[in-house]
Amino acid sequence: MCREGSFLSKTIIDKLWDSHVVVKEDNKPDLLYIDLHLIHEVTSPQAFAGLREKNRKVRRPDLCFATMDHNIPTVDRFNIKDVTSRLQVQTLEKNCEEFGIQLEGLHSDQQGIVHVIGPELGLTLPGKTIVCGDSHTSTHGAFGALAFGIGTSEVEHVLATQTLWQHKPKQMNVRIEGDLGFGVTAKDVILWFIAKYGTNIGTGYIIEFSGSTVAGFTMEERMTLCNMSIEAGAKASVIAPDETTFHYISGKRYAPKQQEFQKKCESWRNLATDPDATFDKTIEINAAEIEPMVTWGTNPSMCLPISGQIPAEDPSSSNEERHSVRNALSYMGFKGNEKIENINVQHVFIGSCTNSRLSDLVEASRVVEGSKVHPGVRAIVVPGSQSVKQEAEKLGLHQIFLDAGFEWRDSGCSMCLGMNDDIVPEGERCASTSNRNFAGRQGKGARTHLVSPIMAAAAALHGKFTDVRSVLPKREEEVERYAGV
Numbered sequence: 001m002c003r004e005g006s007f008l009s010k011t012i013i014d015k016l017w018d019s020h021v022v023v024k025e026d027n028k029p030d031l032l033y034i035d036l037h038l039i040h041e042v043t044s045p046q047a048f049a050g051l052r053e054k055n056r057k058v059r060r061p062d063l064c065f066a067t068m069d070h071n072i073p074t075v076d077r078f079n080i081k082d083v084t085s086r087l088q089v090q091t092l093e094k095n096c097e098e099f100g101i102q103l104e105g106l107h108s109d110q111q112g113i114v115h116v117i118g119p120e121l122g123l124t125l126p127g128k129t130i131v132c133g134d135s136h137t138s139t140h141g142a143f144g145a146l147a148f149g150i151g152t153s154e155v156e157h158v159l160a161t162q163t164l165w166q167h168k169p170k171q172m173n174v175r176i177e178g179d180l181g182f183g184v185t186a187k188d189v190i191l192w193f194i195a196k197y198g199t200n201i202g203t204g205y206i207i208e209f210s211g212s213t214v215a216g217f218t219m220e221e222r223m224t225l226c227n228m229s230i231e232a233g234a235k236a237s238v239i240a241p242d243e244t245t246f247h248y249i250s251g252k253r254y255a256p257k258q259q260e261f262q263k264k265c266e267s268w269r270n271l272a273t274d275p276d277a278t279f280d281k282t283i284e285i286n287a288a289e290i291e292p293m294v295t296w297g298t299n300p301s302m303c304l305p306i307s308g309q310i311p312a313e314d315p316s317s318s319n320e321e322r323h324s325v326r327n328a329l330s331y332m333g334f335k336g337n338e339k340i341e342n343i344n345v346q347h348v349f350i351g352s353c354t355n356s357r358l359s360d361l362v363e364a365s366r367v368v369e370g371s372k373v374h375p376g377v378r379a380i381v382v383p384g385s386q387s388v389k390q391e392a393e394k395l396g397l398h399q400i401f402l403d404a405g406f407e408w409r410d411s412g413c414s415m416c417l418g419m420n421d422d423i424v425p426e427g428e429r430c431a432s433t434s435n436r437n438f439a440g441r442q443g444k445g446a447r448t449h450l451v452s453p454i455m456a457a458a459a460a461l462h463g464k465f466t467d468v469r470s471v472l473p474k475r476e477e478e479v480e481r482y483a484g485v
């Protein structure tokens, strides 16, 4: 593939890719070196079994890191009742011991969702190639790493060789400029992007997110953005590392220290896309256009601003489109034309690798403080890691949530997917800060509405979707900035 522009100019994606190519041959995939292999209990058992069958070792156990997150209970966490879940967890323990891989299991205070603990432990670093048998590995791209999900046979390949065959994808620059409005979050940006451009816009691409909005984001906001780039179809997404990134990494448990850290920062600064490098596609977004968003259907592009009205089947649209709207309306229990603000919810889930970090909980708690969960709602907060849980408790957030009537849980994937005890009953609705809303995702017949943490908190208090801008107290510095909003 040849893009226009100077041959010497490279995007961050080129730089990450090219510096990890071990074998390159014409018309064949490249063999990439992998710097970090994250492992969880769901996609690793067959991979380890494959190694055992072939009598192979793990090539670089020191570059692997494992946790358990999908199957574990968030109440009474050591008591896994489901037989398959228990077996997966026990199998991971056995495999990590046998192959010499560090595991943060249920007893560890570093356990958590794989995409939450990688960054918070300083394992996720700029310039690295990172893989995991999990689609939301894109999250780690927020640090300027080339990070993507792989399938179980690829997990086995990486375990055995620390390399992976990959075709280099095309490259897209999504430039987001300007200030977000009051009550509009990184989650709304990515939901808005998918609503506008569809779930296939990123297919075949790695996205670089750039622009002043992204530069102004915290690392946690950047992670939310990159996390859901996969729902836009992208292979991966990446954000150039900057001072915000270095500040976040500094002092993290496994991050380089002191002089070595300073040296690393120097080289990480060079990862940024060269000024005259070009992309296969560029999309420009004006942040000011974005509003708090709510999904109404069965894929993340079926999404509207809080002020919106659900579509009805449109006789003038294509058969395929009509069919998809009809199916979504029927699964979600809508006739069409309902206002988003009139949708009642019975469940609220604040958690998942998209939105379970400390800042997500801080923001949600600002909405909740001093109020009560609506009597018709069951609301749970599931911190993304045990360490997020501890930090939140130090700030007294658990008390704010508990006083309001939320449940305060241990960490795990929880209600993000129906693989553990946290299930939404058939026909009931959940305002969820997670990333997927397909039929059955939170349990058979469960109806998922994806939202930001503050929108989820507002829904919990009111029992229906509510414009968070009318209930979120303004911080001192926001009063003048958002005067009149």
Ligand SMILES: CC(C)[C@H](C(=O)O)[C@@H](O)C(=O)O
Pocket: 042, 043, 070, 133, 134, 135, 136, 149, 417
């Ligand atoms: C279980 C795992 C393979 C899956 C994924 O890869 O995405 C899960 O994390 C999910 O979010 O659906």
Ligand code: SF4
Pocket: 069, 070, 113, 115, 134, 136, 352, 353, 354, 412, 413, 416, 417, 434, 435
């Ligand atoms: S929190 Fe949800 S999306 Fe993230 S890894 Fe777990 S199941 Fe997948």
